[in-house]
Amino acid sequence: GQQLNQSPQSMFIQEGEDVSMNCTSSSIFNTWLWYKQDPGEGPVLLIALYKAGELTSNGRLTAQFGITRKDSFLNISASIPSDVGIYFCAGLSGSQGNLIFGKGTKLSVKP
Amino acid sequence: DARVTQTPRHKVTEMGQEVTMRCQPILGHNTVFWYRQTMMQGLELLAYFRNRAPLDDSGMPKDRFSAEMPDATLATLKIQPSEPRDSAVYFCASGLVKKSGGAVEEDEQFFGPGTRLTVL
Numbered sequence: 034g035q036q037l038n039q040s041p042q043s044m045f046i047q048e049g050e051d052v053s054m055n056c057t058s059s060s061i062f063n064t065w066l067w068y069k070q071d072p073g074e075g076p077v078l079l080i081a082l083y084k085a086g087e088l089t090s091n092g093r094l095t096a097q098f099g100i101t102r103k104d105s106f107l108n109i110s111a112s113i114p115s116d117v118g119i120y121f122c123a124g125l126s127g128s129q130g131n132l133i134f135g136k137g138t139k140l141s142v143k144p
Numbered sequence: 145d146a147r148v149t150q151t152p153r154h155k156v157t158e159m160g161q162e163v164t165m166r167c168q169p170i171l172g173h174n175t176v177f178w179y180r181q182t183m184m185q186g187l188e189l190l191a192y193f194r195n196r197a198p199l200d201d202s203g204m205p206k207d208r209f210s211a212e213m214p215d216a217t218l219a220t221l222k223i224q225p226s227e228p229r230d231s232a233v234y235f236c237a238s239g240l241v242k243k244s245g246g247a248v249e250e251d252e253q254f255f256g257p258g259t260r261l262t263v264l
C-alpha cells in the first residue's frame with residue numbers, strides 16, 4: 034500500500050531557530066496536509082496544499098507541495114516553545130479517498 | 145465554533161468487556177473517519193464513511209470491531225470483546241466531500257480530541 038516517509042523522527046532545537054521537516058513517497062498524491070498534535074489532543078490541521086508546486090504560508094509556517102507530487106516539506110521559522118509537539122504529514126490520493134499519514138516528527142524546543 | 149466531539153475521553157475496562165466509542169462529526173460534514181493511534185504504529189485508519197455509507201473498513205479487525213453511523217450526527221466504534229492489545233487512542237475525524245465538474249474531491253479532515261482506551 035501507499036506509505037509516507039517522514040523525517041526527521043525527532044528534533045531538539047533552540048528557541049529562535051528555524052525548523053524543516055519533510056515527507057516523501059513513491060506514490061503520487063493530489064493533496065498534502067500538515068497537522069500538529071499536542072499531548073492529549075487530536076491532530077490539528079496547519080496547512081493544506083492542493084496543487085503541485087504550491088507554496089503556502091500560515092504565520093511562521095511555510096509548506097510546499099513538491100513538483101513531482103511525491104513530496105512535501107514544512108518549515109517553521111523562529112521557533113518558540115509552543116511549537117513543541119508532533120507534526121504529521123498526510124497525503125490524499127484520489128484513488129483511495131482517505132489520508133495516509135507519516136509517522137510524525139516530534140519537535141522539542143529549548144527556551 | 146464547530147468541532148468534532150468524542151465520548152468518552154478516557155475509558156478503562158477489563159479484557160472481554162464491550163467498549164463503545166461515540167463521535168459527533170462537524171455539522172454539515174459528510175465523511176467520517178476512525179483512526180487508532182499507538183506509539184508503535186502511529187495513526188492507522190480503521191474505517192471511513194461517506195454520506196453514512198461505509199467505504200473502507202479494511203483496517204479494522206472484523207471479528208471484534210464494528211463501526212456504524214446510525215444517523216448523520218453520530219458515528220460509533222464498538223469493540224466486543226476487548227483485548228489488552230486494543231489499548232490505544234481512538235480518533236474520529238470528519239470532512240466534506242466536494243464535487244467539482246463531476247469529480248469528487250475530498251476536503252481536509254478535522255480531528256476530535258480522541259478516546260484513550262485502556263484494556264486491562
